[in-house]
Amino acid sequence: MLEIKNLHADVDGKEILKGFNLTVPKGEVHAIMGPNGSGKSTLSYVIAGKEGYEVTEGSVTWNGKNLLEMEPDERAHAGVFLAFQYPMEIPGVASLTFLRAALNAHRKARGEGEISIPDFMRKVRAEADKLSISMDMLKRPVNTGFSGGEKKRNEVLQMALLQPSLCILDEMDSGLDIDAIRIAAEGVNGLRSPDRSVLVITHYQRLLNYIVPDKVHVMARGQILRSGGKELALELEESGYAAYGAAEAA
Amino acid sequence: MTVHLTTIGPAVSPAEQRYLDLYAGCAGRLPGARHETVRHWREAALASFAALGLPHRRVEEWKYTDLRTLMPEVHPLAGALPALAADVSIVKAIGEALAELDAYWAVFVDGMFRADLSTVHEAGVAFQPLRASLEGEEAANVPGQFPPLDRDVVAALATAFATDGAILNVPAGLKLDKPIHLIFIASEGAPKLVATQSAIVIGEGAEASLIETHVAAGEAQAFSATRLTVGAGAAVSHVRVNEGAKQLSTASVVLGERAQYDPVQMTTDGALTRAQTRIRFDGSQARCHYAGAMMLRGHAHADFTLVVEHAAESCESRELVKAVVDGRSRGVFQGKVIVERGAQKTDGKQMANALLLSDEAEFDSKPELEIFADDVACGHGATAGQLDEDLMFYLRARGIPEPEARALLIAAFVGEALDKIGDEALRTALQEKVDAWLAH
DSSP states (O other): OOOEEEEEEEEEEEEEEEEEEEEEEETTTEEEOOOTTHHHHHHHHHTTOOTEEEEEEEEEEETTEEESSSSHHHHHHEEEEOOOSSSEEEEEEEHHHHHHHHHHHHHHTTTTOOOHHHHHHHHHHHHHTTTTTTHHHHHHHHHTTTHHHHHHHHHHHHHHOOOOSEEEETTTTTOOOOOHHHHHHHHHHTTTTTTOOEEEEEESSSSHSSSOOEEEEEEEETTEEEEEEEEHHHHHHHHOSGTTTTTOOO | OOGGGGTTTEEEEEHHHHHHHHHHHHHGTTTTOOOOOHHHHHHHHHHHHHOOOOOOTTSSGGOOOOHHHOOOOOOBSSSSSSSOOOOOOOOHHHHHEEETTTOOEEETTTTTEGGGGGGGGGGGSSSEEEHHHSTTTGGGGGGGGGGOOOTTTHHHHHHHHBBOOOOEEEEETTTTTTTEEEEEESSSOOEEEEEEEEEEETTTTEEEEEEEEEEEEEEEEEEEEEEEEEEEOOOOEEEEEEEEEEEEEEEEEEEOTEEEEEEEEEEOOSSSEEEEEEEEOSSOOEEEEEEEEEEEEETTTEEEOOOOOOOOOOOOEHHHHHHOOOTTEEEEEEEEEEEEEEETTTEEEEEEEEESSSOOOEEEEEEEEEEOOEEEEEEEEEEEEOHHHHHHHHHHHOOOHHHHHHHHHHHHHHHHHHHTTHHHHHHHHHHHHHHHHHOO
16 A cells, blocks of 8 residues: 655755645555646656655655655565656667566565576567567667657556556656557556556546546645546546646646 | 987986887897898887877877876886796686687787787788797888888887787788687786787778787786778778776778778776777778777776878768776877868768766867868767766666666666677677676
């Protein structure tokens, strides 16, 4: 279970999260919707442990473990996975090298030995096939020259390989056309399980047509202002965020 | 040209005098000493050294590499007399990655060719050790293969003291099946000065991969010079690796029409590495892609100095240097591109990128363009910075701990300089060198 209590966080000395509270039980999918500038991405970076995001008050625990005390890689080992809004391009590091390093780091943290190359290749091929990612693409440097859709599918591939217990999807639909959203969303749906919690952060409702949440929270000005069922997303699509004191971004 | 030592006069400083004394003390024992032509050739080189002096920071080409402070010493010359062959392990000396690379070897230890360790005679090329050439009846023909290089102290000292080296001819049209690996080792033990020089001619249309590995153990100081002529339409890859103590080397390369030349210069650590490359485009439509990689930590100093001379039309030159500098090390790249009058349609681009891993690390980049033609496209750029924090976070968010994430990104940064190497086994061997450096 993810528990965030009274979370305050600064970026460059400016308070972005202002007493944020959220509980996501095991096995549930929650969506956080909100206008630009509401603090959605900041929330995802704070949970994942990015430098420069300073928590001044409050707590974030995952299955009872205090995430705020951990390094980003330790959080990953504890099951946290942030699918980036803008996945980084890493020139010079082949995707396969990167995936194997990540997988082995998780195994090492669990006290297991490195995965053999044939086992690794089998595993990658199986997951990549489901996401229509070619092995040729994976021989190229991470995300370098990939389209928006390919980058997002690559994030889902990493998720499928690392099997995190908490997935945070930061604006997974941004910059994608409907077909690309569908493929990525199917990948995520394939990972839904009673042991895995998912936090979907999105501006628009359309992603939630594909990844149907158990709960929807509306975030604005660094706080959750309203929570409800999946129908809340449809309501927002109709009325926009104006009612929450924020101008709808174009 | 005949210049006798007596004409140098008393004006030299103590630093230069030590080299003159060294020469005076061993002249009679240098290979070819009985031939007057050879003696004159060496003495002319020594005289040009004395005239230029030991380079220091007020000499523009040596601005960042002051030999008066970095290398004031002059050690006894190794290899002047046939000595007991040193017992060396090539694997230990040059590392597993390069030692396991399948290649024809020409091994030189402490300035002496080691037939017992070499396989170059199997390559189907004409090979003779410099020492044997200088001591044979055709000695008078040797100096002509080593023309003096303008304002080049390293080449001058290599000529004056050379005890051995490779004289290599790859016949026209021959496509070598394996690289030729010239291995120069200055062995452990008492401090010594080692001097070698090589002359390599690649015939028209030939294809060859050359590797020069220079390793100096302990307190050795090594001078080496390579003259390379690449014939019309020939394709040559030329990897030079410098490791260990104090190494000063020059490669002077002349490219014929449509020649393709791909040099890679690589250095890890080392108290002093000065790797000079002079490339002259003599025929049109030739191409040269130079890549340099230096990885320095501790108190290392590495200086890649490059002069590219476009003397013919429609040639293309590219230079990419990647420097990883940690600790209190200093990396230097000087890249001068000269486009002579008439060398129209020259296309030259240069880029130097440095990754500075500590506050005390330093990288100096000095690009120079001298363009005397009007229809050319030339450019240069340089960057220096730290590891990208966003990339570090991305890797760490995937569970990769900080030290491994750093190593991955550094390897990727340096790897760009090695990516262009077409020979996969060679590229892998050099990447393993990078990994070995990172694992330290």
